[in-house]
Amino acid sequence: MKIAILPGDGIGPEIIEQAVKVLNVLGESFELETAPVGGAGYAAHGHPLPEGTLALAKAADAVLFGAVGDYQYDNLERALRPEQAILGLRKQLGLFGNLRPAILYPELAGASTLKPEVVSGLDILIVRELTGDIYFGQPRGVRECPDGPFKGQREGFDTMRYAEGEIRRIAHVAFQAAQKRGKRLTSVDKANVLETFQFWKDIVTDVHKEYPDVALDHMYVDNAAMQLVRAPKKFDVIVTGNMFGDILSDCAAMLTGSIGMLPSASLDANNKGLYEPSHGSAPDIAGKGIANPLATILSAAMMLRYTFNKNEQADRIETAVKSVLAQGLRTADIFEPGTTKVGTAEMGNAVVKAL
Amino acid sequence: MKIAILPGDGIGPEIIEQAVKVLNVLGESFELETAPVGGAGYAAHGHPLPEGTLALAKAADAVLFGAVGDYQYDNLERALRPEQAILGLRKQLGLFGNLRPAILYPELAGASTLKPEVVSGLDILIVRELTGDIYFGQPRGVRECPDGPFKGQREGFDTMRYAEGEIRRIAHVAFQAAQKRGKRLTSVDKANVLETFQFWKDIVTDVHKEYPDVALDHMYVDNAAMQLVRAPKKFDVIVTGNMFGDILSDCAAMLTGSIGMLPSASLDANNKGLYEPSHGSAPDIAGKGIANPLATILSAAMMLRYTFNKNEQADRIETAVKSVLAQGLRTADIFEPGTTKVGTAEMGNAVVKAL
Ligand SMILES: CC(C)[C@H](C(=O)O)[C@@H](O)C(=O)O
Ligand SMILES: CC(C)[C@H](C(=O)O)[C@@H](O)C(=O)O
DSSP states (O other): OEEEEEEESTTHHHHHHHHHHHHHTSSOOOEEEEOOOTHHHHHHHSSSSOHHHHHHHHHSSEEEEEEOOOGGGTTSOGGGSTHHHHHHHHHHHTOOEEEEEEEOOGGGGGGSSBOHHHHTTOEEEEEEEOSSGGGTOSSOEEEEOOSSTTTTSEEEEEEEEEEHHHHHHHHHHHHHHHHTTTSEEEEEEOTTTOHHHHHHHHHHHHHHTTOTTSEEEEEEHHHHHHHHHHOGGGOSEEEEOHHHHHHHHHHHHHHTTOGGGOEEEEEOTTSOEEEEESSOOOGGGTTTTOSOOHHHHHHHHHHHHHTSOOHHHHHHHHHHHHHHHHTTEEOGGGOOTTSEEOOHHHHHHHHHHHO | OEEEEEEESTTHHHHHHHHHHHHHTSSOOOEEEEOOOTHHHHHHHSSSSOHHHHHHHHHSSEEEEEEOOOGGGTTSOGGGSTHHHHHHHHHHTTOOEEEEEEEOOGGGGGGSSBOHHHHTTOEEEEEEEOSSGGGTOSSOEEEEOOSSTTTTSEEEEEEEEEEHHHHHHHHHHHHHHHHTTTSEEEEEEOTTTOHHHHHHHHHHHHHHTTOTTSEEEEEEHHHHHHHHHHOGGGOSEEEEOHHHHHHHHHHHHHHTTOGGGOEEEEEOTTSOEEEEESSOOOGGGTTTTOSOOHHHHHHHHHHHHHTSOOHHHHHHHHHHHHHHHHTTEEOGGGOOTTSEEOOHHHHHHHHHHHO
């Protein structure tokens, strides 16, 4: 069980440290190796995804990723900016299946900007395709506009595309996830405008034949954004493309009001995965010891479940996290009067203790 | 002042009828002519945007549009489906500037799924580009995948693109709108991934030089979706492309909980415009006389303001709408205990009376 540990920037190292503590007390024999990524990769080796880091990630069974990005890298040319490391890892490792749960813990219902009755008990799983779509489609760039009223001017352009096999494999991931949950899947598209997503809808409909026990419905992306705000608990599993998934998964995460709690998994065809918190690198609070490590700890739990097939250990971690919440322990981001404010390391230690 | 009246489908005819009543009591001499569009266009002439309807819209100074779409047209081939009428009108009339206010009336604060303190007093203007982007970019279609691991399979594809002049003109609309409001503009992009939106960001930044009195900031679309849920009142004016604008404007509208109240304007370079409610055709309640006509009535107010430069008349209508709300009149969609439930025509009559 070889795990590449990529702490990254900002609060990345602090939160990863807590997740590593947790892994180390499970009584399993993990082989952990750390490498710089993002801004830290650029600082150390001139590239956000240094060769050695990529090689380590490829050789490992799973990657535990902190977060990337910090102010001093904001003005680098795009190819060198920290977030290119994420895009590079996803593509090079073939991590096409992104699982992003949006769960609202009962103790944290007050943190949401939505009314308690609208969100309490929220438990959605967003399955986002992660290596296709307009994120990677070619050609793209800036060129001379070839036709129409703006002919001859400069224009920026990108290509959206999904091949049949790409849609099929993410649809299988989503249907199988739905089978293990509420057996309802919503495929989000924009088939009324986009050829790519009419095609998407047709293929998902076809894959559905293999999963007659799952109820499938189709929803336009603009309507999905509305329904997430209006009645989020009506969703069970949502499957969508890379671009729409980027937007909707962040929207769904924010419904909980506590994105410091939300893990994510990005899987390849063989359940090798990259695991990372859904939140960012928060450079404004980096180094202060106040960041919430729970999303990263829960990401480690997803790793145990999906890559290493150790459901019992995953359950143990998740139960430990619930118990520290029940004890009233809160980092600053989820603090409310009447609870106990703790720092990053204290929170990590509390989870270790609960284990 | 020639106005093309396009009622469309579902609740379209009922709500348009109320807006026409309102226009008729203003003491202005409008020339109104009605034509079928959407499913009604298809039923009458075999096309969602019949030639005669398009010619009428072109000849008019403004278009007042109800809504399109109904169950019986759902299985038509895409080119004949009702929503193609909207896309066709936008493109053929050059209506590139879409203004979509998201306003929460104090009386309706309870309708929102968000906590009152998060949304009360909400007043955002979303400026969405409406004739470019991946909505219209060529090439698009289904083809044989030309390269990569899925080579030879079928793939759906579309082209995202924005020419410099297209970005400049919508940026001017947005900066000018911000000048008349809170003087803050947020440009939403995905410059960290898309060439089109790195280009967009560069051009918007350049146009900003002409508006030193407006504060400009840039935000990624995924973050914008989060911030709309987290702290929507921080926004003043948002400008973005066609696709992101489609998603974010619906999300913002739903924050208010009362999309039956939200008008929209789609303008060309000379302030000719198409005005329509932000909500859809709601075929499930069509013909029952219970639909909310206020978004359409407020769309007529926007028409007076933007196309006919009759700010005073626009103000009169908006004040009349506020006064019927203050009187406690509510259609079913915004009804709360303690208020008076009225039907579509009663609501229209109440606005007429308040005028
Ligand atoms: C950093 C960025 C490239 C990335 C994305 O857009 O996929 C991020 O927003 C995410 O969702 O992981
Ligand atoms: C009906 C559809 C084509 C349209 C769009 O996507 O623009 C609608 O969602 C809108 O926002 O007006």
